[in-house]
Amino acid sequence: MSRAAAAHSGSALLLGSDPIRRALYLFGMMPAVWYFYLGLTDQLGADPQNTLERALGLWALRFLVVGLAITPLRPYLGPRLIRYRRTFGLLAFYYAALHVFVYLVLDQGLNVQAIVADILKRPYITVGMLAFLILVPLAVTSNNAMIRKLGGQAWNKLHRLVYVASIAAAVHFLMVVKTWNFEPVLYAFLIAVLLLYRLAKYAKKRARRLSEARA
């Protein structure tokens, strides 16, 4: 790979060369900037850490849902939409990373013992951490250079892990609340629909392939 291409993919990770993509990143990061600003100026209410932590987690989930919605929406909104799937995936990762940062640094004060105990003993934190750890390799490989290096097929296979991460994220949200709330149920429902769409499509494709093989 040429140095120019490397530099290009490096900048693509941050902002992208496409103006729409760049705008999506800028607008997409605005809630984070806004929440941190409110937090640092003491405008996040009585429990600012918790409010910030939850807001960041919720935005991560929102971007995951949008990312998952791209494929089913392509027939309606045009195939070019796929260009922005990676943008939303990376936004989801950035928010998940900030969410984890707030938990580790601000909430737990980097108390390793408490954090390890939390991850091992608290199922909702175990599941949440799993979701985040899955997103890490996906984010690292979300650039043109890595796609070329891995090859399209392997890359696609790897990135199917986002389905697992989405399920884990939805379950994490359902488990963190003390009782049935509307929001976690809504996100679990959206993710379920988006994954079932893929499952149905896959089943159909397989059935077609089987019948073709028989014919």
Next chain:
Amino acid sequence: MVAMLIKHRPDIAPSEIISRSVYLRRREFLAGFAAAGLVAGLSPGFLRDAQAAPMKGAPSPLSTTDETVTPLRDVTTYNNFYEFGTDKGDPAKNAHTLKTTPWKVKVDGLVNKGADYDLEDLIRDIALEERIYRMRCVEGWSMVIPWVGIPLASVLKRVEPQGSAKFVAFETLVRPAEMVGQRGYFQALPWPYKDGLRMDEAMHPLTILAVGLYGETMPNQNGAPIRLVVPWKYGFKSIKSIVRISLTDAQPAISWQEQNAREYGFYSNVNPQVDHPRWSQATERRIGEGSGLFVRRRPTLMFNGYGDQVASLYAGMDLKKFI
């Protein structure tokens, strides 16, 4: 006996603990809040302020006076009161619809003087006290609140429990027309919200029925017009907007235990050694402490720091079992 319970001398008024200027500016906070609410098409702060009337209580030796009192704004805008929604900001937004006058409290069960009492009659002539207590939520945060109230024991003596009464059960109002959380598809809990105490817990001098805070009548979002405060137990035991007090011989069902028996027990004493299944109870975040995002957790104390007064109630009980 009371002398034995004295832990700190009540020589500091809450108005001195938070700076006096902040205390005097509390209405500005409310006004600011009302303005914010009006922008959003709501006016909870304004209504709360219009409803608030002075409600002073005499200082009590049972108050916790060595800690900074949580700002009124935080006490009245960060609430778990699922009858008005599950978000902690919901009660401050939605509770203004609750009508607290007239207010009846049904007293029934194993009592000699069971009746539907007007609230004024139930608490008439019982001296109001100011009780500054720590409040530890089961979710891992805490506050210090200057309540105004009366000992629950005084009210119970008035209604004359029978010898066979071993427990006191409480119920919160059910009035969907005024409580938005009791309407619609997503209702957090089965209503009415229920809680209960063992008789000795109910009769303990620390246990109060609160009718105000910060020297004013109880804000709706904090459980107006009358609520329980049991400072050594997790906050959800301090049931709000009480309409029924029943004396029973069997341990009453409580809402959170019914909702999830694995996670919540009848006693629910603050205990840093017994974790909630989903999170640790070893530490807590004190609301209003620190600046902005930087709040350090503090260790949670056994019985929320009231062990000297209440540990004897549980002598011989395995508190890992009786959660």
